[in-house]
Amino acid sequence: MEQKDLKELLSLFSESTLTEFNLKEGSFELYLNKNNVSRGQAAQTAQAIHQEAAQAQVPHAPQVSLPVVQEAVVEKAPVASVAAGTEIVSPLVGVVYLKPAPDKPNFKSVGDRVTKGEVVCIVEAMKVMNEITSDVTGEIVAVVVENEDVVEFNQPLFRVKEG
Numbered sequence: 001m002e003q004k005d006l007k008e009l010l011s012l013f014s015e016s017t018l019t020e021f022n023l024k025e026g027s028f029e030l031y032l033n034k035n036n037v038s039r040g041q042a043a044q045t046a047q048a049i050h051q052e053a054a055q056a057q058v059p060h061a062p063q064v065s066l067p068v069v070q071e072a073v074v075e076k077a078p079v080a081s082v083a084a085g086t087e088i089v090s091p092l093v094g095v096v097y098l099k100p101a102p103d104k105p106n107f108k109s110v111g112d113r114v115t116k117g118e119v120v121c122i123v124e125a126m127k128v129m130n131e132i133t134s135d136v137t138g139e140i141v142a143v144v145v146e147n148e149d150v151v152e153f154n155q156p157l158f159r160v161k162e163g
Contacts, residue, residue, distance in 0.1 A: 006030075011126055012093050016150070030105035085159040086136045087144075090151040096132075098147040106147075108158065114142045120158055122153060138162040 013021050021032040032124060060143050097134065098106045098121050108120045114134045124128045142159040 008126060009093060015126075034161065069153070073088065078107055085138070085141050085161040087156040088132065088134055088158040088160060089134075090123055090155045092123055092125050092130065093153050094123040094130070094148050094151060096147070096157060097122040097124065097146050097152045098130075098145075106143075108140050108143075110140050110143055113141055114138060114158075114160060128141060133158065134158075134160065136160050136162050 003027065009023075009030075010032070015079045019034045020028075023030040088143065090156075098108075100122070108114055109123075114120060115137045116134055118134050120134050120140075121132045123132055138160040140158055141161045144156045144158060
């Protein structure tokens with residue numbers, strides 16, 4: 001990872017609401033944490049609190065009867081088949097805008113034709129609006145993100161059926 005990219009990533013992390021960020025890319029690994037406690041300290045503290053609570057004996061503690069709560073059974077919806085095609089991915093971390101302006105229609109929607117080099121969305125990073133263009137010509141078969149989602153580097157934005 002280049003120093004310029006690292007500085008941009010650090011700036012985005014500091015401006016975001018994220019409290020932890022972990023990036024692994026080949027042999028490069030980066031862990032960022034805004035919390036005051038490190039991962040190791042947090043695990044040790046949680047274990048110590050758990051042990052103290054288990055050992056503590058409260059003399060003559062009143063017994064409280066709690067209602068029994070039944071576990072809710074959540075059925076997973078069948079996984080929708082993922083539309084096949086070439087992915088248009090985000091080249092950077094930022095906020096994706098599917099519209100050129102709030103009162104305008106989306107750049108591209110499912111079923112729209114797209115040509116190579118055509119703008120499909122905008123990713124804002126460090127208050128810079130970056131136009132994202134298509135690498136392929138074809139039909140949009142899936143819009144993978146929502147307007148104003150925070151996207152990661154290389155995260156899929158659209159799927160395009162070439163042709």
